[in-house]
Amino acid sequence: MNNTHPIALVTGASSGIGRVTAEQLALAGYKVYGTSRTRTATAPPSFETLILDVNSDDSVNAAVAELIRREGRIDLLVNNAGFGIAPAGAEESSMAQARAIFDTNFFGLIRMTQAVLPQMRQQRAGRIINIGSVLGFLPMPYAALYAATKHAVAGYSESLDHEVRSHGVRVIVIEPAYTKTQFDANMIPPDRPIGAYADIRASLAKTIQQIMVNADAPDVVAKAVLKSAAAKQPDLRYTAGTLAGRLRLLRRFAPAKILDRGIRKDLGLDVGVSS
Template sequence: MNTITTKIALVTGASSGIGEATAERLAKAGYKVYGTSRRGAQGKRSFEMLGLDVTSDESVEAAVSKVIRHDGRIDLLVNNAGFGVAPAGAEESSIEQARSIFETNFFGLVRMTRAVVPHMRRQAHGRIINIGSVLGFLPMPYGALYAATKHAVEGYSESLDHELRTRGIRVSVIEPAYTKTPFDANFVEPDAKLDEYREARAHVSKRVNEIMATAEEPGVVADIVLKAASATQPKVRYAAGKLANRLRLLRRFAPAGLVDAGIRKDLRLDAALAPQARHAARAF
């Protein structure tokens, strides 16, 4: 069993991207880290990998129980596991697909939290850090379902922090913008495509790829996770990266109409409309 001076961290979705960078950063800072993925251990890392499916109650309980058996405590939970749907109209995903993305991105986070919090309450200490997104406070046209899950994460995190802070547990949400990870390579295609959205879908996908070419590295997010985990008085929200900080300030201080116009301009949404649709849009 580890001595109490060694902090124990559990990081979901740690096989690549933000999760892997976060687990590596925490291990370097002195945490004993357990990363998780559905496939378990793959390759040599500075932290141990556990097999865990956040959509399964049994899998979550088994992984958390294993950590508790080995180390007796969990000081930090980083909820990172998630996936997105490739750019598409909101009506191009079935109800089943909508449920699927919420099952992983939101309910998976809830499962992990429910499994870990009882142990943190007994310790009278703990940190829960949820990887959110700037899409938790901004809309994402042609990414409505993913944005909806991140809005849910924001509300859940802030509410939970109020509930748990008097028990020695703090909850923070990290809000990155575009980040260079394999995340977009693992997009799920919409399962109810409509020809009406074909042109706009392709246009927005192209624009997102252009933006991703200049995105920040996942280590930027990992550094903010460590900052939140180490803070004596942690904030509920941390923007991660230059773009995320600019967008947070814009959302807070700019007029709603300016933010709305900026989103459309950045994604070039009006250029993606068919000529007849542009004519109809101008009519309003």
């Protein structure tokens, strides 16, 4: 049993934000277990890999039990696993596709949380950090389902934090904006495309591609995770990066109509049609 280093578990650590976060936690002195749905030949030497599918109760419970068997405790859980749907109208996704994105992005996070909380409560210490998004407090036209999952993550996290705080556990949300990873390349297309949205889908794909040129590197998110993990009195929410911080301020202080027009202008939508 390892009692020297705090033990961290990071989901979706095969690439992108999850992998960089796992590597940075390891450099900060954590013993890190990253999860992946499949065994990868490119697993980095800085952390160990567990096979885990957040969509499966059995897989989640088995992986968490194995980690506790090896280490005896879990000090930090970073819920990062998730996917997106390519820019599309909300009605272009079937109910099956809507359930699928919620099952991974939201219910998968709940599965992981419920699996580690008994151990954290028993040891009366632990921190759960959920990778949310600025889309957890802002709307995103043509990404309604993804934004809905991130709004759900934010609401669940803040509510849960109040419940478990008296047991020595804290729950935190990290809210990045656009981040340079393979996330966009791995987005799935809508499963029932509608011709009325074809032009805007193509236009938005180009707009987002241009925005991503200046997107933050994943280490910006990893730094926010480390900051929140180390804080003695953590905030409930941490934005990651300059743009995310600016958007948080706009959401808080800007008049609703100005924010509405800004969102439409940035995405190349008709700014003459507003709330």
